[in-house]
Amino acid sequence: MTTTHYSKMLKQIGGKPGKLAKYNKHNVPRKRKFGKELKKCRRCGSASAPNAMFGLRYCRQCLREVAQKIGFKKFN
Numbered sequence: 001m002t003t004t005h006y007s008k009m010l011k012q013i014g015g016k017p018g019k020l021a022k023y024n025k026h027n028v029p030r031k032r033k034f035g036k037e038l039k040k041c042r043r044c045g046s047a048s049a050p051n052a053m054f055g056l057r058y059c060r061q062c063l064r065e066v067a068q069k070i071g072f073k074k075f076n
């Protein structure tokens with residue numbers, strides 16, 4: 001069975017402590033030290049197109065929307 005987030009399964013398993021322990025052992029995601037999962041957009045949370053430029057942690061779509069509020073100037 002697949003879900004969008006692992007914690008959704010916890011509601012279904014809740015009343016069964018044995019199943020819960022087994023589920024936690026095998027399915028709870030680890031804390032990551034590096035990788036794509038950590039480089040998410042801080043505005044929308046997408047991991048698809050992070051823009052590391054200037055250390056702002058916006059994706060390219062959000063950077064385009066927010067740029068002028070932050071202080072980027074639009075030429076031409």
Ligand SMILES: [Zn+2]
Pocket residue numbers: 041042043044045046058059060061062063
């Ligand atoms: Zn974004």
